[in-house]
Amino acid sequence: MSAQLSGIDYFLPPTVLTNAYIDEKFPDWKIDKVAAKTGIMTRHVAGTEEFTSSLAVKAALQLFASQSIDPKSIDYLILCTQSPDFFLPSTACLVQDELGLRTEIGAVDVNLGCSGYIYSLGMAKGLIESNQVKNVLVITAETHSKLANPNDKSTRPIFGDAAAATLIEGTAVSTRLTGFTYGSDGLGGPSLVIPNGSLRAGGSYSPRSSPTARGLETNGYDMYMDGLEIFNFTLRVVPDCVAQILDRTALTLDEIDYFVFHQANGYLIEHLRKKLGIDKSKFAVEIADLGNTGSSSIPIALARASGENKIRKGSKVMILGFGVGLSWGGAVLEWS
Known part of the structure; x- marks a missing residue:
């Protein structure tokens, strides 16, 4: 039994935060210059009463509807998030109940961000190929807008809220998810951190993340990102990660039909594309x-690429995530 991706869909909260709104509120941010570098013009943000579980449930319901999936057929739920509704219970258990999934299934949170989709797919593959379950529902969901300080120029214009749902199923054909590569470097953790709202004082762990040091009045969370360090980290690890994936799959770069990297910001992923020598037509933005x-x-970009016929049945797609942790990971999937 091998694991394959059988369906994917996503949900975006209806509220949209535009660059025009940011420019009106913070004219000194020069949002046009920020947008020119990041490529971000708008972002969706969760409402006051919308939480990670809300987005996760809506993404799953869209997947069930578009793929005619019976919720009772789900064997296991993996929910990847770093903005859980609560410390406990796990958000996966909340979502299991709201979706009406059977109680005789596993439901677990994965606390990982930018590379979390890769890690979650790897876990789903392991569960299926060890014959523990027949299928796994993988949901990724974040409400970053609640964690970013509204007055922080380095995070508020960058992050958006969304959820995606993916069904991974067992198949008798040759494996469709291969070449998994993972990496972790906790030494870089202070570069991307939410210093407040948890049990440990973030200021002692990441002194530069203190809202006082950043000239901000705390919103209780105060997401912090050292953009330059994240940029340099990405350039260090991604080329080697790509090389490892190709080695493990015995593929060449030219044999990959499409590349879907974590959509961190436009400048960074374009820099990576050029560094790796990937043609624009084969690279998701x-x-x-x-x-x-x-x-x-990554799953949103996959869903859009499929909808626009950029990937089709049999396409070999390299997926690669990198960021908070610091962590990274990648794999190749054959579109089915």
Whole structure:
């Protein structure tokens, strides 16, 4: 039994934060210059009463409807998020109940961000290919807008909220998910952190993340990102990760039909594309109307590429995530 991706869909909260609104509120941010570099024009944000579980449920319901999936057929639920509704219970258990999934299934949170989709797919593959379950529902969901300080120029214009749902199923054909490569470097953790709202004082872990040091009045969370360090980290690890994936799959770069990298920001992924020598026509850029949606950026880009016929049955697609942790990971999937 091998694992394959059988269906994918996503949900965006209806509220849209535009660059025009940001420019009106913060003219000194020069949002046009920020947009020119990041490629982000708008981003979707969760409403006051919309939480990660809300987005996750709506993404799953859209997948069930578009693929005619019976919720009772789901064997296991993996929910990847770093903005859970609560410390406990797990958001996966909330979603299991709201979706009406059977109680005789596993439901677990994966606490990982930008590379989280890769890690979650790897876990789903392991569950299926070890014959523990027949299928896994993988949901990625984030409400970053609640965690970013509204007055922080380095995070508020970058991050958006979204959720995506993916069904991974067992198949008798040769494996469709291969070449998994993972990496972690916790030494870089202070570069992307939410210093407040948890049990440990973030200021002692990441001194530069303190809202006082950043000239901000705390909103209780105050997401912090050292953009330059994240940029340099990405350039260090991504080329090697790509090489490892190709080695493990015995493929060449030219044999990959499409590339879907984490949509961090336009400047960064374009720099990576050029560095790796990937043709524009084979490279996903889905950030202008979304912003950085964390673990959901890859599945959303996959869904859009499929809808636009950029990938089709049999296409070999390299997926690669990188960021918070610091962590990274990638794989190749054959579109089915």
